[in-house]
Amino acid sequence: MAENAKPERISEAEHAVMEVLWQDSPLTAQDVAERVDPDRAWTAATVKTLLGRLLTKRAVAHEVDGRRYLYRPAVAREEYVAGESRRLIDRLFGGKLTPLVAHLAERDEISAADIAEIEALLKALKQ
Amino acid sequence: MAENAKPERISEAEHAVMEVLWQDSPLTAQDVAERVDPDRAWTAATVKTLLGRLLTKRAVAHEVDGRRYLYRPAVAREEYVAGESRRLIDRLFGGKLTPLVAHLAERDEISAADIAEIEALLKALKQ
DNA sequence: AGCGCTTGACTACGGCCGTAAACGATGTGA
DNA sequence: TCACATCGTTTACGGCCGTAGTCAAGCGCT
Numbered sequence: 001m002a003e004n005a006k007p008e009r010i011s012e013a014e015h016a017v018m019e020v021l022w023q024d025s026p027l028t029a030q031d032v033a034e035r036v037d038p039d040r041a042w043t044a045a046t047v048k049t050l051l052g053r054l055l056t057k058r059a060v061a062h063e064v065d066g067r068r069y070l071y072r073p074a075v076a077r078e079e080y081v082a083g084e085s086r087r088l089i090d091r092l093f094g095g096k097l098t099p100l101v102a103h104l105a106e107r108d109e110i111s112a113a114d115i116a117e118i119e120a121l122l123k124a125l126k127q
Numbered sequence: 128m129a130e131n132a133k134p135e136r137i138s139e140a141e142h143a144v145m146e147v148l149w150q151d152s153p154l155t156a157q158d159v160a161e162r163v164d165p166d167r168a169w170t171a172a173t174v175k176t177l178l179g180r181l182l183t184k185r186a187v188a189h190e191v192d193g194r195r196y197l198y199r200p201a202v203a204r205e206e207y208v209a210g211e212s213r214r215l216i217d218r219l220f221g222g223k224l225t226p227l228v229a230h231l232a233e234r235d236e237i238s239a240a241d242i243a244e245i246e247a248l249l250k251a252l253k254q
Numbered sequence: 255a256g257c258g259c260t261t262g263a264c265t266a267c268g269g270c271c272g273t274a275a276a277c278g279a280t281g282t283g284a
Numbered sequence: 285t286c287a288c289a290t291c292g293t294t295t296a297c298g299g300c301c302g303t304a305g306t307c308a309a310g311c312g313c314t
């Protein structure tokens with residue numbers, strides 16, 4: 001094993017790029033630029049910079065395809081999401097999920113449908 | 128109404144200061160420095176800088192006490208926590224809580240006790 | 255063979271962040 | 285009154301981030 005470079009933090013802009021790659025890969029830089037969230041209104045140059053930074057952070061990998069690269073994620077979305085979730089829950093809710101749910105509930109940010117869904121989910125978990 | 132300056136983003140280091148004030152306020156800068164998470168190992172100067180920045184961001188307010196200030200939060204922890212939670216859930220879970228719970232469940236980050244707690248909570252919510 | 259287009263690498267630059275020292279005003283004890 | 289301690293304010297500085305322009309190398313046409 002070993003070889004397991006600690007995961008460097010992915011910034012918010014970089015995350016937008018990762019989302020594209022998680023959805024479909026491998027992609028060329030151009031493909032990524034075309035698919036990235038249009039609200040960002042990035043130029044191709046910006047996307048290339050972000051891909052470069054993600055490369056050095058080892059969050060994406062590249063494979064040579066003729067004279068260009070094909071990019072693909074090197075960290076699973078699963079892992080990223082888990083890390084970010086944990087960070088937030090640790091920082092704001094003492095590491096426990098219940099207070100988060102309670103919090104959202106108190107602010108009416110949970111619908112009846114949500115409740116039903118989560119109950120079903122938990123029931124399934126118990127067995 | 129009006130007068131409601133948009134909440135400027137509180138950084139992570141600033142948040143550590145806020146936690147102190149949310150727990151007990153008003154406090155002098157010195158008090159804050161003494162109570163802030165010791166893992167940070169900040170000098171008094173650093174804490175003063177952070178308080179200053181929080182002041183200009185209007186996240187804390189100060190009241191003059193002789194020749195020094197007493198600081199107190201100007202945004203409720205509740206509000207901050209809600210904002211951060213929403214950001215994360217929007218960014219990673221399409222705005223829905225269920226996937227977050229499902230996610231944590233799949234990673235065994237929910238204990239049986241958690242499940243029971245949340246179920247009780249949801250049951251209470253339904254009525 | 256020469257030219258332009260594509261593509262990654264390098265450079266840039268202002269902004270915020272983390273961390274902190276220097277400065278200046280003010281109060282205080284001797 | 286004079287040195288000293290105490291505060292808040294200002295300035296600093298390296299680092300990462302967001303955004304993007306420029307450069308150099310190679311490919312494809314003509």
